Amino acid sequence: xxxxxxxxxxxxxxxxxxxxxxxxxxxxxxxxxxxxxxxxxxxxxxxxxxxxxxxxxxxxxxxxxxxxxxxxxxxxxxxxxxxxxxxxxxxxxxxxxxxxxxxxxxxxxxxxxxxxxxxxxxxxxxxxxxxxxxxxxxxxxxxxxxxxxxxxxxxxxxxxxxxxxxxxxxxxxxxxxxxxxxxxxxxxxxxxxxxxxxxxxxxxxxxxxxxxxxxxxxxxxxxxxxxxxxxxxxxxxxxxxxxxxxxxxxxxxxxxxxxxxxxxxxxxxxxxxxxxxxxxxxxxxxxxxxxxxxxxxxxxxxxxxxxxxxxxxxxxxxxxxxxxxxxxxxxxxxxxxxxxxxxxxxxxxxxxxxxxxxxxxxxxxxxxxxxxxxxxxxxxxxxxxxxxxxxxxxxxxxxxxxxxxxxxxxxxxxxxxxxxxxxxxxxxx
Amino acid sequence: xxxxxxxxxxxxxxxxxxxxxxxxxxxxxxxxxxxxxxxxxxxxxxxxxxxxxxxxxxxxxxxxxxxxxxxxxxxxxxxxxxxxxxxxxxxxxxxxxxxxxxxxxxxxxxxxxxxxxxxxxxxxxxxxxxxxxxxxxxxxxxxxxxxxxxxxxxxxxxxxxxxxxxxxxxxxxxxxxxxxxxxxxxxxxxxxxxxxxxxxxxxxxxxxxxxxxxxxxxxxxxxxxxxxxxxxxxxxxxxxxxxxxxxxxxxxxxxxxxxxxxxxxxxxxxxxxxxxxxxxxxxxxxxxxxxxxxxxxxxxxxxxxxxxxxxxxxxxxxxxxxxxxxxxxxxxxxxxxxxxxxxxxxxxxxxxxxxxxxxxxxxxxxxxxxxxxxxxxxxxxxxxxxxxxxxxxxxxxxxxxxxxxxxxxxxxxxxxxxxxxxxxxxxxx
Numbered sequence: 001x002x003x004x005x006x007x008x009x010x011x012x013x014x015x016x017x018x019x020x021x022x023x024x025x026x027x028x029x030x031x032x033x034x035x036x037x038x039x040x041x042x043x044x045x046x047x048x049x050x051x052x053x054x055x056x057x058x059x060x061x062x063x064x065x066x067x068x069x070x071x072x073x074x075x076x077x078x079x080x081x082x083x084x085x086x087x088x089x090x091x092x093x094x095x096x097x098x099x100x101x102x103x104x105x106x107x108x109x110x111x112x113x114x115x116x117x118x119x120x121x122x123x124x125x126x127x128x129x130x131x132x133x134x135x136x137x138x139x140x141x142x143x144x145x146x147x148x149x150x151x152x153x154x155x156x157x158x159x160x161x162x163x164x165x166x167x168x169x170x171x172x173x174x175x176x177x178x179x180x181x182x183x184x185x186x187x188x189x190x191x192x193x194x195x196x197x198x199x200x201x202x203x204x205x206x207x208x209x210x211x212x213x214x215x216x217x218x219x220x221x222x223x224x225x226x227x228x229x230x231x232x233x234x235x236x237x238x239x240x241x242x243x244x245x246x247x248x249x250x251x252x253x254x255x256x257x258x259x260x261x262x263x264x265x266x267x268x269x270x271x272x273x274x275x276x277x278x279x280x281x282x283x284x285x286x287x288x289x290x291x292x293x294x295x296x297x298x299x300x301x302x303x304x305x306x307x308x309x310x311x312x313x314x315x316x317x318x319x320x321x322x323x324x325x326x327x328x329x330x331x332x333x334x335x336x337x338x339x340x341x342x343x344x345x346x347x348x349x350x351x352x353x354x355x356x357x358x359x360x361x362x363x364x365x366x367x368x369x370x371x372x373x374x375x376x377x378x379x380x381x382x383x384x385x386x387x388x389x390x391x392x393x394x395x396x397x398x399x400x401x402x403x404x405x406x407x408x409x410x411x412x413x414x415x416x417x418x419x420x421x422x423x424x425x426x427x428x429x
Numbered sequence: 430x431x432x433x434x435x436x437x438x439x440x441x442x443x444x445x446x447x448x449x450x451x452x453x454x455x456x457x458x459x460x461x462x463x464x465x466x467x468x469x470x471x472x473x474x475x476x477x478x479x480x481x482x483x484x485x486x487x488x489x490x491x492x493x494x495x496x497x498x499x500x501x502x503x504x505x506x507x508x509x510x511x512x513x514x515x516x517x518x519x520x521x522x523x524x525x526x527x528x529x530x531x532x533x534x535x536x537x538x539x540x541x542x543x544x545x546x547x548x549x550x551x552x553x554x555x556x557x558x559x560x561x562x563x564x565x566x567x568x569x570x571x572x573x574x575x576x577x578x579x580x581x582x583x584x585x586x587x588x589x590x591x592x593x594x595x596x597x598x599x600x601x602x603x604x605x606x607x608x609x610x611x612x613x614x615x616x617x618x619x620x621x622x623x624x625x626x627x628x629x630x631x632x633x634x635x636x637x638x639x640x641x642x643x644x645x646x647x648x649x650x651x652x653x654x655x656x657x658x659x660x661x662x663x664x665x666x667x668x669x670x671x672x673x674x675x676x677x678x679x680x681x682x683x684x685x686x687x688x689x690x691x692x693x694x695x696x697x698x699x700x701x702x703x704x705x706x707x708x709x710x711x712x713x714x715x716x717x718x719x720x721x722x723x724x725x726x727x728x729x730x731x732x733x734x735x736x737x738x739x740x741x742x743x744x745x746x747x748x749x750x751x752x753x754x755x756x757x758x759x760x761x762x763x764x765x766x767x768x769x770x771x772x773x774x775x776x777x778x779x780x781x782x783x784x785x786x787x788x789x790x791x792x793x794x795x796x797x798x799x800x801x802x803x804x805x806x807x808x809x810x811x812x813x814x815x816x817x818x819x820x821x822x823x824x825x826x827x828x829x830x831x832x833x834x835x836x837x838x839x840x841x842x843x844x845x846x847x848x849x850x851x852x853x854x855x856x857x858x
Binding site for chain 2 (some may be wrong): 222236239240263272
């Protein structure tokens with residue numbers, strides 16, 4: 001059983017990560033490995049070469065998803081991996097860490113002759129960040145059959161074809177999904193919670209869904225000197241009252257939830273006049289669809305009550321995340337509503353058991369950002385592991401995680417993979 | 430004593446007001462009688478003609494202030510009046526009502542042979558609205574000796590000279606102030622309180638002072654999904670908490686006060702990110718300098734506490750009201766701080782006694798906007814009377830007051846004038 005207890009090679013993990021970081025590297029330490037770009041294609045070629053150098057089999061589908069397996073036979077396997085594309089001026093860890101850790105896990109399993117190796121498939125999903133095509137998760141959606149190929153615009157088709165891909169092949173990518181038995185994804189947290197609580201690993205039970213609104217409160221533009229509070233229709237007071245209550249309202253439904261006012265604007269035209277109207281965006285996130293719906297209903301009902309109290313009226317309308325064009329690249333257009341996903345209890349327990357084996361400080365939590373495992377997890381069992389982000393930072397060149405956390409995360413992924421393969425009854429032994 | 434009991438002529442009051450409203454009239458029922466314009470000069474000529482037609486003496490000083498007296502002798506008199514200039518697209522009552530009512534009062538006193546007539550001087554102040562020169566109250570400041578003639582820019586001098594006035598005469602206007610024994614000003618409320626409480630007249634004890642700030646709260650732009658409330662530095666939450674508390678904070682010092690957030694702006698750049706910074710304006714008004722200072726100190730101290738609570742930092746800086754240019758006309762530049770004025774107790778009681786005599790529903794209150802009587806009241810005893818503004822509206826063509834209120838206001842002004850002249854011991858009998 002010595003082989004089964006084999007552990008990952010810490011030095012190889014970190015040196016591979018460092019090597020991948022040079023592809024698309026920026027002078028400021030960050031990355032430009034935007035999906036379908038030269039650097040993105042180079043990164044995926046580097047991965048295939050590393051897989052081949054380890055004697056593993058590799059394939060790339062029409063969506064540019066890269067796969068790696070220990071054996072060439074077609075069989076149902078547990079997907080482990082993430083993505084190697086980055087946002088513009090991104091960091092070296094978002095996605096890439098999960099792919100390199102999966103490479104290290106697969107190599108370790110294969111080299112040790114662990115039968116689990118044959119039940120595992122590395123995946124490097126294409127265009128997770130949504131920098132090129134709206135909504136992101138291009139590769140995982142293509143695999144999951146969620147991508148509407150017919151809706152790809154001429155610009156998307158041109159980008160895909162300029163990367164050397166036959167556009168007609170994209171639809172066939174989903175054929176491979178029948179071989180996906182589940183997915184484990186290791187990722188950086190992209191938030192401050194693990195660091196704040198001194199934890200090494202987060203075991204992800206699910207990803208928060210979100211519901212986005214544009215709130216407009218209309219009152220009356222009264223003079224600030226002649227109109228006492230009680231006779232005003234002050235939309236700023238109404239908005240402030242509601243916004244100040246948001247933490248309490250969200251926590252009354254589920255403390256795992258959040259609410260964010262991303263922008264607020266109101267202007268009476270002069271310092272001495274109440275604005276007639278105030279508008280703000282509101283994003284609510286909760287771990288279950290029930291709690292998400294209950295929270296937005298509670299907030300909307302408080303909005304109405306606050307407006308009655310302040311003699312104002314309000315509208316509460318679903319709001320897409322706006323398109324942004326930066327340096328000619330389109331940043332993700334996100335929908336107004338995405339339901340939460342609750343991960344598979346067996347795979348979450350596999351991750352938990354792995355943390356106990358490695359004896360890292362860990363806790364169960366919900367991820368606050370979306371990932372490929374969230375897409376794949378809508379169709380087959382999935383779970384995720386998170387490692388701390390230094391200062392909670394992400395999507396910028398200073399994105400970082402301590403080396404010990406990077407190593408511990410990969411060690412946990414190895415053990416979680418073994419547990420998950422058994423839990424999904426993928427092994428023959 | 431029958432003569433002393435003479436009352437104003439209701440029909441003459443309303444017809445004079447209607448006639449003055451035709452000068453600078455707009456098709457929408459409003460007025461364009463901007464200071465120093467043709468219409469403004471025509472309005473002042475109309476007033477002089479009405480005074481002369483009534484056998485009264487009239488003079489105009491270099492600031493374009495128009496005066497009217499029953500006798501030509503130089504003696505200390507109680508000023509009664511207001512201003513006939515308007516904002517652009519203003520209403521027919523702001524200022525003009527107080528001048529026409531004073532005309533009616535002086536005519537009534539003179540015709541009745543009331544010895545009070547000799548102790549009263551009608552005044553129609555120039556450029557109260559500040560549409561032409563920064564800060565407004567040009568005429569009353571010139572009389573009060575508060576106008577720094579040397580600071581008038583070339584544009585102001587050109588405007589004054591094009592109105593046919595010798596600029597060198599402006600400084601001498603203040604010489605006349607020694608003859609001003611006090612001032613009573615009747616004005617529309619420009620707010621909703623009298624109407625809301627079913628009152629006919631407000632007896633003004635003073636004018637609220639104001640203190641204006643620009644508040645900037647700086648936090649951190651965290652992702653709305655990965656960052657729970659407790660780990661955010663959310664300037665929107667900090668701002669909302671403070672703003673929602675403003676009514677309570679102000680009332681804890683003096684319920685006569687107000688606080689206004691005239692504009693607020695914060696933008697995280699995306700619906701799912703907390704803004705790094707939120708900025709808003711804050712205007713505090715209170716009836717005494719003590720309560721004004723105490724309120725701004727309390728708000729600033731709560732701002733600091735709220736920022737500690739939300740892990741943000743803040744700046745709290747005095748803010749002038751911005752200049753605005755509309756149709757080539759400059760709207761008043763107001764300072765960040767103007768201390769309140771407390772009116773003379775004897776003249777306030779004179780107004781109260783007059784209300785009791787006329788048996789109108791009235792109450793003591795503080796004016797929320799500034800007036801010429803506030804400028805003159807810094808130097809000699811003063812008080813004001815307010816009549817209701819329909820829907821609280823002012824500075825637009827729909828500005829209105831019920832005819833019965835206009836008549837009652839003038840009747841109260843007549844009696845208040847008699848009481849005030851006695852209270853100031855201006856009569857010889």
